[in-house]
Amino acid sequence: xxxxxxxxxxxxxxxxxxxELRCDPISGHTALYWYRQSxxxxxxxxxYFQGTGAADDSGLPNDRFFAVRPEGSVSTLKIQRTERxxxxxxxCASKTSAYTDTQYFGPGTRLTVx
Amino acid sequence: AQKxxxxxxxxxxxxxxxxxxxxxxxxxxxxxxxxxxKQPSSGEMIFLIYQGSYDQxxxxxxxxSLNFQKARxxxxxxxxxxxxxxxxxxxxxxxxxxxxxxxxxxGTGTRLTIIP
Numbered sequence: 509x510x511x512x513x514x515x516x517x518x519x520x521x522x523x524x525x526x527x528e529l530r531c532d533p534i535s536g537h538t539a540l541y542w543y544r545q546s547x548x549x550x551x552x553x554x555x556y557f558q559g560t561g562a563a564d565d566s567g568l569p570n571d572r573f574f575a576v577r578p579e580g581s582v583s584t585l586k587i588q589r590t591e592r593x594x595x596x597x598x599x600c601a602s603k604t605s606a607y608t609d610t611q612y613f614g615p616g617t618r619l620t621v622x
Numbered sequence: 623a624q625k626x627x628x629x630x631x632x633x634x635x636x637x638x639x640x641x642x643x644x645x646x647x648x649x650x651x652x653x654x655x656x657x658x659x660k661q662p663s664s665g666e667m668i669f670l671i672y673q674g675s676y677d678q679x680x681x682x683x684x685x686x687s688l689n690f691q692k693a694r695x696x697x698x699x700x701x702x703x704x705x706x707x708x709x710x711x712x713x714x715x716x717x718x719x720x721x722x723x724x725x726x727x728x729g730t731g732t733r734l735t736i737i738p
Binding site: 539549564566597614 | 655657664669724727728731
């Protein structure tokens with residue numbers, strides 16, 4: 509079946525602009541995650557959704573970052589007033605439920621802030 | 623302290639040889655899960671293998687096995703009969719606590735290069 513998909517695959521924006529990154533999880537997966545991977549590093553957790561609600565947003569770096577999942581499927585990560593330090597690959601993952609372990613990742617969105 | 627430590631930034635291995643990628647972890651929680659992911663140059667994180675802290679047997683998935691030494695807090699990945707397609711970044715990750723604490727903590731990765 510189809511895996512996790514993310515759009516766009518690449519996004520170039522200017523400092524101060526607003527961006528939206530989209531994640532479409534595997535069909536039927538109720539749990540969804542966002543991670544950020546900076547160059548040369550492992551992914552870092554941002555936020556976790558169980559269904560429509562954000563169950564853990566402890567990894568969001570500041571209030572410029574926000575994510576939604578209004579219908580419990582597709583999620584959008586929103587970044588306001590982008591800064592050069594926001595440049596990274598943003599990865600989305602999903603899994604069947606809160607009671608299974610393996611997260612399946614999408615290909616990521618590479619965000620470049622000029 | 624780092625929760626996941628991968629001490630090998632890069633490794634070169636001859637094709638068809640076995641390779642061990644090191645991972646040590648740090649947690650005081652008795653319940654945790656350990657994962658290995660492969661990230662080829664395309665960028666997608668591919669799940670390889672999982673070990674639960676209460677699992678009695680070392681996990682195996684095809685050519686991948688996890689050498690789990692709980693007392694040493696190590697979870698090394700062993701790839702048997704390496705292939706050119708195994709060249710990639712490999713990340714070790716941990717989920718701490720019981721279900722409900724969902725975040726994965728990743729190490730900095732090991733870049734594996736298979737030499738023909």
